[in-house]
Structures are given as C-alpha cells and as structure tokens.
Amino acid sequence: MSAAVVLAAALLLDAAFGEPRWLWDRLPHPAVLMGRLIGWCDRRFNSGKDRRAKGSLVVIGVGISAGITGWLMSLLGPLVEVVIAAILLAQRSLVTHVADVADGLRQSLKQGRRSVAMIVSRDTTEMAPDAVARSAIESAAENFSDGVIAPAFWFLIAGLPGILIYKAVNTADSMIGYRTPRHADFGWAAARLDDLLNWLPARISTLLIATPGGALDRWAAIRSDAALHKSPNAGWPEAAMAHSLGVALAGPRSYDGRMQQFPFVNAQGTRRISAPDVDASVALLWQAWGVMLASLLALSLVSVPF
Numbered sequence: 001m002s003a004a005v006v007l008a009a010a011l012l013l014d015a016a017f018g019e020p021r022w023l024w025d026r027l028p029h030p031a032v033l034m035g036r037l038i039g040w041c042d043r044r045f046n047s048g049k050d051r052r053a054k055g056s057l058v059v060i061g062v063g064i065s066a067g068i069t070g071w072l073m074s075l076l077g078p079l080v081e082v083v084i085a086a087i088l089l090a091q092r093s094l095v096t097h098v099a100d101v102a103d104g105l106r107q108s109l110k111q112g113r114r115s116v117a118m119i120v121s122r123d124t125t126e127m128a129p130d131a132v133a134r135s136a137i138e139s140a141a142e143n144f145s146d147g148v149i150a151p152a153f154w155f156l157i158a159g160l161p162g163i164l165i166y167k168a169v170n171t172a173d174s175m176i177g178y179r180t181p182r183h184a185d186f187g188w189a190a191a192r193l194d195d196l197l198n199w200l201p202a203r204i205s206t207l208l209i210a211t212p213g214g215a216l217d218r219w220a221a222i223r224s225d226a227a228l229h230k231s232p233n234a235g236w237p238e239a240a241m242a243h244s245l246g247v248a249l250a251g252p253r254s255y256d257g258r259m260q261q262f263p264f265v266n267a268q269g270t271r272r273i274s275a276p277d278v279d280a281s282v283a284l285l286w287q288a289w290g291v292m293l294a295s296l297l298a299l300s301l302v303s304v305p306f
Contacts, residue, residue, distance in 0.1 A: 001078040003156050004299040010085035011152070011293055018092030030087060030164075034171045037062060042176055046186040055186035059172055059193060066168035070160035085155050088163050090147035091289055094140065095282050101136035102278035105129060112275075119143070123254040131253070133273040137281045138249050141209065141241035142234045144285055146170060149208065150201035152292065169193050195232055202233035205288075206240040212287035213244020225265045235265065242266035245280055247273050 019029070028036075041058045073084055097119050105112035112132040117124040119139045127135070150170070154162035169190060176183045177191035206226075210216050222239040228250070229235025242249040248269040250262050264271075 002300055003159060004296045006078055006081050007085060007152055007155050008293055008296040008300065009082045010089060010155075011091065011289070011296070013082060013086035014089040014092050015289070016092075017086075018096065019087075019090075030084075031167060031171055034062070034066070034168050035175060037065075038168075038172050038175050042186070046176075046182065051185035052188050055176065056189035058186075059169065059189045062168045062172060063165045063193075066164040067161040070162070070164035074160045081160055084160055085151075085163060088151050088155075088167055090143070090151075091285070094143050094147055095285050098136050098140045098278060098285070099282050101132065102275040102282070105132060105275040105278070121255070123257065126254070130271060130273045133275065133278050134247070134249055134251070134271075135253070136278045137241060137245070137247065137273070138238055140278075140281045140285055141205075141237040141249075144209070144288065145202045145205035145233065145237040146198055148289070149205040149292070150198050153201045153204065154197065156296075166197055169197055198233045202236045205237040208288040208291050209237055209240040209244055209284060211291055213240065213284055215240060215243040218243045221266070228263045228265060230262075239265050241281060241284065242269055244284055245277060246270060247277055 045054045101115040104115035113124045154166040172190035173194035176187035225239035226235035242265045248264045248271045250265040
C-alpha cells in the first residue's frame with residue numbers, strides 16, 4: 001500500500017473520529033509522552049554552561065528516538081500506520097476548537113473569550129469580540145499548517161519515522177523554543193529545526209487555503225503580508241486565510257499584560273470580524289483538507305512512488 005493511500009485513509013479516520021476522549025482519558029497521547037520526555041530533559045540538562053549544545057543534543061536524541069519508534073511501528077503493517085498517522089493528525093480537533101469559539105461568541109463575549117483561550121497563548125480576559133474572532137481565525141490558519149499539513153507532508157516523505165520525528169521537534173519547539181532567558185540557548189536548536197521542517201509545509205498550506213478561497217491571484221500580496229510575521233512560516237497560511245476571507249488578521253495584541261503592536265495582515269480587509277467569519281474559516285479549512293485529500297488520491301492513481 002502506497003504512502004499516499006495510507007495517508008488518505010489516516011486523514012479520513014481522523015476526520016471521522018478526531019481524538020476520542022474515552023481513549024485519551026485512559027492512555028497518554030503520543031504528544032503527551034513526547035512532552036514528558038522533553039520536560040524531563042529541560043529540567044535535567046538546561047543548566048550551567050553550553051546550554052545551546054545541550055539543547056541541540058536533546059533535540060537530536062529525541063528525534064532519533066522518535067524515528068526508531070516510528071520505524072518499529074511501521075513493521076506492524078499498513079493498518080497500524082493508518083491508525084498512528086490518524087492519531088498524529090489534528091484536522092478534526094482543530095476545526096472543533098475553532099468552531100467552539102464561534103459558538104461561544106454567539107452565546108456571550110465571556111464564553112467566546114473562554115473558548116479562544118483554549119487555542120491561543122495571548123491574553124484573552126479583555127478581548128473585544130472582533131479580537132476573539134480574529135484570534136480564532138489566525139489559530140485556524142497556523143495550526144492547519146503545523147498540525148495537519150506538516151505532519152501529513154512528513155509522513156508522505158518518510159512514513160511513520162518522518163511524522164514522529166516532526167511531531168517530536170514540533171513539540172520541543174512548543175515547549176522550549178522561546179527567546180526567554182531560560183530557553184533562548186537551550187531551545188535554539190528546537191526552534192531552528194522546527195522552522196526548517198515547516199518551511200515547505202507552510203507554503204503548501206498556503207496553496208491549499210488559497211485555492212478554494214479564490215485567492216491564488218493575490219499571491220504577491222499574500223507573500224508580502226507573510227513577511228510581516230515574526231515567524232518565517234506562520235505568516236503564510238495566515239495571509240492566505242486573510243485574503244481568502246477578506247478580513248484583516250494579526251494587529252495589536254497583549255501577551256503577559258503587555259500590549260504589543262503587530263502590523264495587520266491584509267490591512268485593507270474588514271476588521272469587524274465576528275462569529276460568521278470564524279464559521280467561514282472552519283468551512284475553508286475543510287475545503288483545503290478536501291483539496292489535499294483529492295491530491296493524495298490522484299497521487300495514488302498515478303502510482304507515484306513515495
């Protein structure tokens with residue numbers, strides 16, 4: 001069975017079932033296990049001198065362990081590959097969390113803030129309704145790239161070892177890849193490697209969003225807006241989403257009680273964003289997912305070896 005067929009089956013399985021609570025209430029999710037290992041390494045090795053070297057060795061070691069684990073699991077056959085890949089994809093859970101923000105806003109501003117706090121790291125307690133909706137749409141675009149397309153891409157390239165290595169690096173980046181006094185050196189390798197592994201998937205995500213969004217003819221504007229983002233990758237799908245929906249994203253937001261002035265993406269788009277715009281972003285995520293699925297099925301039909 002080709003990697004494209006296995007991946008297509010995994011995407012369908014994830015879309016149908018997502019992350020069943022009954023299972024993960026009883027067993028630790030693979031990402032949780034990775035997080036525990038990285039957290040232990042952070043406590044054990046992130047001290048003293050040569051923190052950048054230590055952090056680099058930790059990321060290499062965790063990545064190799066993940067790759068070996070993936071290779072061993074792949075020996076169990078394609079059915080196991082489908083199930084493990086589905087577990088490591090996040091389309092269903094992503095759209096569920098984003099849709100919850102729209103539903104929350106329709107109930108009350110307080111509920112909208114509570115829902116968006118589940119998916120963003122910025123301050124939410126004083127958010128205006130349009131800021132809540134904007135944050136949800138930004139999260140939808142960025143997490144579609146690193147939670148769905150990137151793991152799918154690396155599975156297509158290198159099977160279970162590829163997707164597990166990517167998830168290990170991405171988890172490390174989310175935990176230690178920050179420019180803080182504690183992690184600026186120790187998390188340097190995790191952040192740089194995550195940027196590298198997400199470079200092409202972020203641009204593929206942009207194509208997948210812009211195609212059904214009717215924004216391919218605005219590619220130059222998307223590229224220009226993507227450069228406004230502090231991340232070399234996250235700005236791409238965010239800009240594609242903004243131009244597809246005709247909304248302005250990013251802009252000023254607060255972290256740890258400090259308002260930071262970020263430029264708007266698609267500044268000429270509407271800034272009066274509300275629950276229907278969040279609904280539109282969810283619909284666009286499913287359309288982009290459908291384009292990806294159709295592309296995988298086409299690959300399997302022409303028997304391209306991966």
